[in-house]
Amino acid sequence: MVESRHSISRGLWRKIHKSPLFDITQFVLLIVLILWFFARSTEQLGYNWQWYQVPRYIFQMTEDGIQFGPLWEGLMITFRISAISLVLSLVIGLTTALLRLSHSFVAKTIARVYLELIRNTPLLIQLFFIYFVLGPVLGLSRFPSAVLALSLFEGAYASEIFRAGIVSIRRGQWEAAYSLGLSLFDTYKDIVLPQAIRRILPPLTSQAISLIKDSALVSTIAIYDLTMQAQAVIAETFLTFELWFTVAGMYLIVTATLSIIVNIMENRFKMVT
């Protein structure tokens, strides 16, 4: 008798557990909790929220059409720096990975020194070094300095991701390619990298997202990227929280878009198994 009642309640529980309503309830509860937490903290902060002021710093509609505000301009700079650095860091990363995997002692050493040097010092200092020390020597202005610093920094991490991906390809694949007479270049191009790329896309995406966020540091050498623009506007308006939240949201939109694009790529690359 007791046992049967027990089994009935278990069946009911499973039913509830499986229904979509259960998921929705959980989600709503979570949102309510966060909102409550947020409301409580602003109440205690005694902050005067002025969200209505924010949009004009992004863009506003005037008689002449859309006028882009400083935040939008900053976003475009961030976008440009990140995009160029991303491409360069992938090139640097792949090259370094191949150098490390080569049989040449010199190549391996160069790659190793670069990697350790970059990975074990802060990006901020690298940025300063390139802009203030190398910049005048090589004739680099702000923007190229920033791009160079970011690409070198992220390239080091990307190279480790590439290397891990390449090493993960089974030895038999190399041997098969070798026994068919494929050159090293063709083996990488046709056999190893196409398989490795499927495995390294997720960590590489994380790295790209890091790059976008790290690009905020270029504001320290007075490049008017998203972060720098926000700082400037805040200095004038004291809309500290509104603007920083907005900026965070804008970064989020950029990185989320990137994630979605990579997701689509991943699905297209998917291997038939």
Add this chain to the structure above:
Amino acid sequence: MAVCGRIFEIVSRRCNDNQLVVTIPNIGPRSIQRLCINITPLRKSHDLRQFHKLFLGHDTDIEELFYMAFKDEGDNIIVVDNISKTFPGGVKALVDFSTKIHRGEVVVIIGPSGSGKSTFLRCLNGLEEIDSGTIEIDGIPLDDNKNNRLEIRKEVGMVFQLFNLFPHLTVLENINLALRRVRKKSKEEAIRTSMNLLEKVGIAEKVDNYPSQLSGGQQQRVAIARALAMMPKIMLFDEATSALDPEMIGEVLDVMKKLAREGMTMVCVTHEMGFAREVSDRVIFMEAGRIVEVGTAKHFFTDPNEERTKLFLSQIL
């Protein structure tokens, strides 16, 4: 007939002047020491047995005859001289190993695991570096010269135990790839060749599938087709059937037998004694990196000389 056909091919290929002189020690009741073979009746008859009757008139074992005939002289496509290979960690895989393999010969290498069979095979196309000794493939020395290595890799096809197909490419692309990249064929030509090969190994209908969608036997047949696409002079089979389910071994062996009949030079590491008995011209029994015994399949399975060979055969047969 298969063996005869192949011997005929070897013989005719090696004869430019219709005259071939071979030395046959201690063969037949009359102990023929020197035999002149006139190739013309051979060409007509296409059958060595007939020729055999015609010229020798007695019942010697033709396989034995020709094995002996080509044992010491002849068209060696693989010449391995005194090679040694020690793996890091001190395992001696090959110790002063020497052998010669003729064009068109099918050699089966057997032996207990760890005897260096696979290592020997992998040395032949440079997958393993040898510590000492020399290897010559069709007159090209396998040394540090990159061009030589590339040439050899083109001439030597290899089939692996675990197939090693490229999982991100379709069956057709797997076969195409080397044709396009290494042989620099046009796309149409590469596809035509690939389709022919797929038909030969009997899976033309799977051309657009990915390797993971095929059974083990089918994958191995694709792997054979892939190696054949390069038109190699030599095929190496490294335990090509060991990873297969029993019911799939036959289909792969059939393809291998077909190849042997066509006169391909084959070196096979295998545990398929049936295959060794039926197809091979010569069986090499190895242990601890050395050759223990060499002989024709018939000799090997019926009357081996060495005690070690007898013991091994008693364990596996």
